[in-house]
Amino acid sequence: MDGGQQGQPGFSARLDDFLCFSIYAAEHAFSRAYKPLLAEIGLTYPQYLAMTLLWGEDDQTVGQLSQRLSLESSTLTPLLKRLEADGLLSRHRDTKDERVVRVKLTPAGDKLRQKAQTIPACILQATGMSLEELGALREQILALTKRLQTAAGGD
Amino acid sequence: MDGGQQGQPGFSARLDDFLCFSIYAAEHAFSRAYKPLLAEIGLTYPQYLAMTLLWGEDDQTVGQLSQRLSLESSTLTPLLKRLEADGLLSRHRDTKDERVVRVKLTPAGDKLRQKAQTIPACILQATGMSLEELGALREQILALTKRLQTAAGGD
DNA sequence: TGATAAACAGTCGTGCACGACTTAATCGTG
DNA sequence: CACGATTAAGTCGTGCACGACTGTTTATCA
Structure with missing residues (x-):
């Protein structure tokens, strides 16, 4: 380790750039590591993250999933629709409050948990x-x- | 039907799920933290990362940038074309080896470094x-x- | 030398991610 | 009840990211 920190102004700025670079690369690395495994069960990486939340707790609203995934509803809705088209979950309006949509696993979606384990x-x-x-x-x-x-x- | 599947020993597997969740969230958080600052100089987050590499070392090939950003050329080429359209860089085939494209900062691209500092x-x-x-x-x-x-x- | 393989950048189609906007339902206060 | 404000989900347009494929240039080998 070098004892002296190079005190160039603007040089210190590089360090946090490198942190965001590393997060950027790590996120890609995780996605790529999961991809071949997920391909076998027909899921993408974000789809897998959403399914994991549902496997942990079924019957969540779009808003709950949105918050836990840090995703906007405009991102999540099409993703959930694809999972619905694949027969893994169902989307229905809450009868009490018809503004919210409840997302529930289908038997096929629940069954997939075993494969993903x-x-x-x-x-x-x-x-x-x-x-x-x-x-x-x-x-x-x-x-x-x-x-x-x-x-x-x-x- | 699986009756009472929660709390199984398989929950130790949850821990690294949580790590990938955290990376996923951190990547979004960084992107969102940069976004308003970058909007002022007209760059997106990935564009900023590419420009940062060029500010550090000008005149790189598409392959070099691709490797350092962990991006495919199919992702990087359109991104660089947008930066070229904005007048921040130039793309030209290497005269020695016409398979490679060299990317260089324009005066405007170099000038932007000051604003981004x-x-x-x-x-x-x-x-x-x-x-x-x-x-x-x-x-x-x-x-x-x-x-x-x-x-x-x-x- | 001519055929073949490898390397490099680019195109195309699919899915993710966001902001801005829209639609519909609920709530709050009078 | 009325009516504006709020909340929830969805639509649309742009940009990022990848895999599969294409086309051109360079390198290699029989």
């Missing part, structure tokens, strides 16, 4: 990291994300 | 982290990315 272990192995390391890294990234969102919203 | 500091402030923390986090993410890429390529 082996995927996380494959990715875990690909990372070559322990669960503790992954958890710690996740916490750091979540904290960073929260700060970026707060700064963006409150600025 | 203040952006990284804004993002740095939004993260609320020190340069050391950012650097350490970056190293972890790069290491993770490298492992994912190696596993995907060599498996």
